[in-house]
Amino acid sequence: MEKHISTAAALTEAELGLIDRYWRAANYLSVGQIYLLANPLLREPLKPEHIKPRLLGHWGTTPGLNFIYAHLNRLIRGRDLDVIYICGPGHGGPGMVANTYLEGSYSEIYPDISEDAEGMRKLFRQFSFPGGIPSHAAPETPGSIHEGGELGYALVHAYGAAFDNPDLIVACVIGDGEAETGPLAASWHSNKFLNPARDGAVLPILHLNGYKIANPTILGRAADDDLRRLFEGYGYEPFFVDGHEPRDMHQQMAATMDRIFDRIRDIQHQARNGKAADGCPRWPMIVLRSPKGWTGPKEVDGKKVEGFWRAHQVPVSNCREDDGHRKILEDWMRGYDPEDLFDTGGRLKPELRALAPAGKRRMGANPHANGGLLRRELAVPDLRDYAVDIGRRGSVVAQSTQVLGHYLRDTMKLNAEAANFRIFGPDETESNRLGSVFEVTDRVWMEDIEPYDIHLSRDGRVVEVLSEHLCQGWLEGYLLTGRHGLFSCYEAFIHIIDSMFNQHAKWLKVTGELEWRKPISSLNYLLTSHVWRQDHNGFSHQDPGFIDLVANKKADIVRIYLPPDANTLLWVGDHCLRTYDRINVIVAGKQPEPQWLSMDEAVKHCEAGIGIWHWASNEEEAVAPDLVMACAGDVPTMETLAAVDLLRKAIPALKIRTVNVVDLLALQSRDQHPHGLTDEAFDAIFTSDKPVIFAYHGYPYLIHRLTYKRTNHENIHVRGFIEEGTTTTPFDMTVLNELDRYHLAIEAIERVPGLKEKAADALAAFHDKLAEHHAYVREYGEDMPEVRNWTWPTA
Numbered sequence: 166m167e168k169h170i171s172t173a174a175a176l177t178e179a180e181l182g183l184i185d186r187y188w189r190a191a192n193y194l195s196v197g198q199i200y201l202l203a204n205p206l207l208r209e210p211l212k213p214e215h216i217k218p219r220l221l222g223h224w225g226t227t228p229g230l231n232f233i234y235a236h237l238n239r240l241i242r243g244r245d246l247d248v249i250y251i252c253g254p255g256h257g258g259p260g261m262v263a264n265t266y267l268e269g270s271y272s273e274i275y276p277d278i279s280e281d282a283e284g285m286r287k288l289f290r291q292f293s294f295p296g297g298i299p300s301h302a303a304p305e306t307p308g309s310i311h312e313g314g315e316l317g318y319a320l321v322h323a324y325g326a327a328f329d330n331p332d333l334i335v336a337c338v339i340g341d342g343e344a345e346t347g348p349l350a351a352s353w354h355s356n357k358f359l360n361p362a363r364d365g366a367v368l369p370i371l372h373l374n375g376y377k378i379a380n381p382t383i384l385g386r387a388a389d390d391d392l393r394r395l396f397e398g399y400g401y402e403p404f405f406v407d408g409h410e411p412r413d414m415h416q417q418m419a420a421t422m423d424r425i426f427d428r429i430r431d432i433q434h435q436a437r438n439g440k441a442a443d444g445c446p447r448w449p450m451i452v453l454r455s456p457k458g459w460t461g462p463k464e465v466d467g468k469k470v471e472g473f474w475r476a477h478q479v480p481v482s483n484c485r486e487d488d489g490h491r492k493i494l495e496d497w498m499r500g501y502d503p504e505d506l507f508d509t510g511g512r513l514k515p516e517l518r519a520l521a522p523a524g525k526r527r528m529g530a531n532p533h534a535n536g537g538l539l540r541r542e543l544a545v546p547d548l549r550d551y552a553v554d555i556g557r558r559g560s561v562v563a564q565s566t567q568v569l570g571h572y573l574r575d576t577m578k579l580n581a582e583a584a585n586f587r588i589f590g591p592d593e594t595e596s597n598r599l600g601s602v603f604e605v606t607d608r609v610w611m612e613d614i615e616p617y618d619i620h621l622s623r624d625g626r627v628v629e630v631l632s633e634h635l636c637q638g639w640l641e642g643y644l645l646t647g648r649h650g651l652f653s654c655y656e657a658f659i660h661i662i663d664s665m666f667n668q669h670a671k672w673l674k675v676t677g678e679l680e681w682r683k684p685i686s687s688l689n690y691l692l693t694s695h696v697w698r699q700d701h702n703g704f705s706h707q708d709p710g711f712i713d714l715v716a717n718k719k720a721d722i723v724r725i726y727l728p729p730d731a732n733t734l735l736w737v738g739d740h741c742l743r744t745y746d747r748i749n750v751i752v753a754g755k756q757p758e759p760q761w762l763s764m765d766e767a768v769k770h771c772e773a774g775i776g777i778w779h780w781a782s783n784e785e786e787a788v789a790p791d792l793v794m795a796c797a798g799d800v801p802t803m804e805t806l807a808a809v810d811l812l813r814k815a816i817p818a819l820k821i822r823t824v825n826v827v828d829l830l831a832l833q834s835r836d837q838h839p840h841g842l843t844d845e846a847f848d849a850i851f852t853s854d855k856p857v858i859f860a861y862h863g864y865p866y867l868i869h870r871l872t873y874k875r876t877n878h879e880n881i882h883v884r885g886f887i888e889e890g891t892t893t894t895p896f897d898m899t900v901l902n903e904l905d906r907y908h909l910a911i912e913a914i915e916r917v918p919g920l921k922e923k924a925a926d927a928l929a930a931f932h933d934k935l936a937e938h939h940a941y942v943r944e945y946g947e948d949m950p951e952v953r954n955w956t957w958p959t960a
Contacts, residue, residue: 175420184235184419185411186506187267187520190513191231192460193501194263197285198292199224199479200494205285206503206511211495216485221293222300223256225477226340228459229372230260234528236418237336238268240426241522247332250528251323252302253349254340254372255313256478259292261302267513268521270307270529274681282511304675304682307529310536310645312672315664317346318638323367324355325642326533328628329584331437333365333533333646334429341373341382348634353399355635356448357611360623361436363584366429369401369450374457376474385454392452402428402447407454409472414455425449445611460500462493532647537683539647540745543586544579548572548739552764553731558780559759559806559957565731565799566693566755569738570599573651576742577626578605580649587643588627589636590653597653597693598755602627633661640688641669649686649742656695656752657708666711666748670718673746677721687747691738693755696862696886697800697899703892709863709885715750716830716867720838724749725829727862729802730760732767733827740771752862754799756895759956761802774828774840777850781806781823781957783813790822792917793851794909797826798862801885804899805860807906807955812913815927819917824850832871844876853877856916858909861885882916884909896948900938907931907938 176184197205199222204215230252241248252261265271266288271278278284278291291297302309311322323337343349359367371392375385384392389405396403404425406417432446458476463469470480484491508514525531532538551572555561573588580586588594588602595603607625614621628639633654640650669688676682692711699706715723724747728734734753741749761778762770770776784790792812796805802825809821826832833841842850851857853876861868865883872878889901899905911931914924921928941949 175416175423181412181415183516183520184239184415187238187517188231188235188411189501190267190506190517191234191260191263192228193498193503193506194266194285194288195227195231195259196224196498197289198222198259198262200484201289203286205289206282206507207495207499211484211491213485213491216491217294218485220479220482220484222259223478224259224461224480225374225376225457225474226254226257226372227260228461229374229453229455230254230257230338231264232414232418232455232459233336233338233370233372233453234260234264235520236422237528238521239419240422241526241528242520244426245526246334246426247526247531247533248334248336248528249310249326249531249534250308251311251319251326251335251337252309253311253313253316253319253338253343255301255311255316258299258301258303258306261306261309262288262292262298265307265529267518268527268529269518270527273530274307280512285511304672304679308531308534310534310642312668313343314668314671316340316343317348317634318352318641318665318668319343320349320352320367320369321355321635321638322642322645323369324352324359325639326646327359327365327367328587328639328643329363329648330365330533330646331363335365335367336370337367338370338372341371341375341385342377344371344384345382348632348638351632351635352638353396353401354630355639356400357445358609358628358630359448360609360611361433361441361446363624366433366448368425368429371450371452373452373454374459375472376457376477378477379474389452396450396452400445400447401450403450403452405452405454409456409459411460418453421451425451444613462497465490465493534646535681535683536645536647536685537745540683540685541583541585541647543576543649543686543742544583545739545742546572546575546579548735549764551735553760555732555760555763557959559761561760562757563731563760564598564755564757565728565734565753566691567598567601568731569691569734569753570601572735572738573599574601574605577602581605585648586626587640587648587650588653589640589650590627590629591633591636591658592629592631593655593694594627594629594653596755597691599653633658634665637662637665641665644686644688647685651689651691651742653691653693655706656692656711657699657706659690659692659711660708663711663714666714670722670748673722673748674719677746684745687741687744687749689741690748690750692750692752695752695754696890697798698754698756698895699890699898700895701892704890707886707890707898709752712750712752712829712863713867715748716871718748720830720833722746722748723830724840726751726827727798727829728753728771728827729796729799729825730758730762730767732760732762732764733771735764736767736771737827752798758799759803770825771827774831775824775826775842775850778823778825781809782821784820784822788820789852789855790820791855792819792913793822793824793855793857794913795824795826795851795857795859796861797829797859800895800899801860801862801904804904804906804909806957808909808913810955810958811906811910811931815910815930816914816920816924819920830871832868834874847875848877851875851877851881855880856913857881858913858916859883860904860909880916882912884912894942894946894948896938896952897942900935907935
C-alpha cells in the first residue's frame with residue numbers, strides 16, 4: 166500500500182494560488198487574534214498600543230487546522246458534501262474563528278463583527294480578552310460541537326455525530342498530544358460500530374506537528390511504517406501527507422483528499438446497494454505531518470520556534486515592550502501579504518470568498534453543528550401502559566429497571582423509522598434489566614458475527630462497549646447533532662467520565678446563554694447496580710459519589726432523581742426523555758424490591774418531587790409530629806419504612822411523619838434551584854423544630870449541603886454511605902453503613918427529646934437485633950428471615 170499519493174494534476178496553478186492565499190488569510194487572522202488590539206490591516210507600522218497587554222492563545226496547531234479547513238472547503242464545493250469539522254486541538258480556537266469569519270457564517274451570527282476593517286479589529290480584540298470569547302473552539306464558535314477543554318474526546322464525538330446521519334461526513338482533527346490520551350486511543354475502535362449502510366462517515370485526520378506544550382509527542386516521533394501498521398491494526402487505511410513547503414503540501418493534500426472521498430463514496434455505495442463485504446470496511450484516515458507553528462517565526466532571540474514546542478502558544482512574547490519582538494511580529498504578519506488577501510475596506514477579496522461553500526454547506530453554518538435546529542420531539546408511549554399494580558402496599562415485588570426496559574423497548578419501536586434514539590452502555594444493557602429492548606433491536610456490531618451470538622447485528626440500535634468514555638462521547642455527539650439517547654451504567658463506574666460530564670455541563674451552561682444555539686435533548690443517565698446492591702462485587706463497586714459531582718453544577722442544568730419503585734421510575738424516565746438542555750441523573754436499583762405507589766400516586770408524588778407519605782405516617786391532623794422519618798433512594802426508602810414499622814410497634818404513642826424525596830434538588834432553596842421548595846413549603850413538610858432522621862442513598866454530607874439554609878437544619882440527622890463495604894448480603898451492607906432499620910430506629914429514639922429514657926427496652930431490643938444479625942449473617946451467609954421476609958403491615 167502506498168503511503169503517499171501522486172500529486173500530478175491535483176491542482177492547477179490557478180487553483181493552487183487561490184487555495185494558498187485563502188490559507189494565508191486564515192493564518193493572518195489567527196495571528197491577529199492572538200496579538201492585536203488595533204491596526205488590523207497593518208495600515209501603519211505596529212506600535213506598542215496596537216498590541217494586547219496580555220498575549221493569550223495557541224499558535225502552534227493553528228496553521229495546520231487552517232490548512233485542513235481550506236482543503237475541506239474545496240471538497241465541499243466541488244462535490245456538494247455535507248461536512249462538519251471537529252477540532253480536537255481545542256486550543257486551535259483562532260483558526261476556527263478565522264475560518265468561520267472568512268466564510269461569512271461568523272458575521273451572520275454576530276453582526277457586530279462585520280466583514281470589514283472595523284469588524285476585523287473587533288474580531289481581533291475580542292479573542293481571549295475580558296468580555297470577549299475564549300481561546301478554544303468554544304460554544305461561541307460557529308460550527309463547533311466540541312470545545313476540547315479537556316483532550317481525548319474529539320474522535321468519539323465525531324462518531325456519535327455520524328451515527329444515523331447517512332449523508333454527513335465528520336472531519337475530525339486529532340492533535341498528536343490528544344492522541345496520547347487513553348480515551349482517544351480507545352476511540353479508534355469506534356469504526357467497529359459505524360454501519361456504512363445507514364450511518365455517515367468519519368474522516369480522522371491525525372495532525373502530527375511533533376510537540377506538546379514542552380515535549381515531543383509519542384506518535385510524532387513514530388516512523389511512518391510504524392504508524393501505518395498501528396492504524397491498519399485498528400482497521401483503517403492510512404494516507405500520509407508530509408512536508409513543510411506549501412506548494413507541495415497543497416498538492417499532496419488535494420490529491421489525498423480526492424482519493425479518500427472517492428473511497429468513502431465507494432464504501433457507502435457498496436453497503437447501500439447490498440454489495441458490502443462481511444466485517445468492517447477499512448475506512449480511510451489521514452496522517453498529516455506539518456511543522457508546529459508552520460509559517461511562523463523560525464527563531465526568536467536565537468532560539469528555535471517553528472517546528473518546536475516554543476511555537477505552541479505565543480511564539481513572540483514581548484511585543485509591547487520589546488521593539489525587536491514587535492518587528493518580528495510585524496514582519497511575520499506582513500509576510501502573509503494582507504493587501505493580496507483583503508481589499509481596501511478590509512473585506513476578503515471576491516475570488517477568495519468564492520472558495521468557501523455557500524449557505525448551510527459552510528462548516529460554520531452546518532445545522533448538524535447546531536443540533537437543536539434538527540431536533541425533533543421523541544415519540545414515547547403512554548407510561549401508564551407499563552404501570553405496576555401494587556396490590557396491598559409493599560406486597561408486590563418487581564425489578565424497577567426491568568419495568569422501565571419495557572417502556573424503552575416501545576420507545577425504540579416508535580422511533581425506529583426516525584432513527585433518532587439509541588441506548589448506550591458498557592456491556593450492561595441486559596445486566597441492568599433493560600433486556601426487553603432486544604425484542605425490537607440488537608446491539609450494533611460490525612465485526613464478524615458467529616451463529617451462536619445473541620442480539621448482535623449490523624443494524625442494532627443499542628451501542629455497547631466496555632468503555633464508559635466511549636459511551637459518554639458517542640452519546641454527546643449524538644445529542645449535539647439533534648438526536649435522543651440514554652446512557653445506562655453501573656453507579657460506581659460512571660465516575661470514569663466525571664470530567665466528560667463536567668465539560669458537557671459547561672457546554673450546556675454557555676449554549677443556554679447563546680440565542681442562536683438551539684436546545685438539544687438532555688443527556689440522561691440511568692445509574693443502576695448501585696451501591697446498596699452489589700452482593701457479588703463488593704467494595705470496589707460501591708460508590709454513590711457521582712451525585713455529589715452533579716450537584717456542583719449550575720442549577721438550571723442538572724437534575725437528580727431517586728425513584729423508590731417502578732412506577733416512580735417510569736414517570737422519571739418518561740419525564741427525562743422529554744426534556745432538553747439538561748443533564749438528568751436517575752439512580753434506581755435493578756434487584757427485586759417492594760412496590761409502594763400506584764401510578765396515580767407516583768405521578769402526583771414525582772410532579773411534586775417530594776412529599777409526605779400519609780399512608781406511612783401516624784401523625785395527628787393539624788398537630789406537629791414528634792419525628793420526621795425522611796428517605797431518598799429505593800433501599801433507604803425500604804429501610805425507613807421498616808424502621809417506621811419497628812417504632813410504631815414498639816412505641817405506639819410516637820407520632821411519626823414519613824417523607825420521601827424523588828427530586829433530590831427540591832431540598833435546595835428556591836433561590837438556589839428552580840425545583841427547590843420555598844422555605845414555607847419545606848417547613849410544612851419537615852417542620853421547623855422536630856428531629857428529622859434522613860436515610861439517604863449517597864454520602865450524608867450532600868443532604869446537609871442542600872439544606873444548610875433551612876430553618877430546621879440543625880435537627881436534620883443524615884445517614885447514608887460512609888465508605889464501608891464488602892462482598893456481603895444486601896441488609897448487611899446497610900448495617901455496615903448504619904443505614905439499616907435498626908440504626909434508624911435507634912437514632913430516632915435518641916433524637917426525640919425525652920424518649921430515650923422512656924423507650925429503653927426498645928433501644929435494647931434494637932441493639933440486640935444488630936448483634937443477632939451480625940452473628941446470623943456470618944453463620945448462614947444470608948439475611949435473617951425477619952429481614953428477608955419483612956413487608957409493610959396491613960392497615
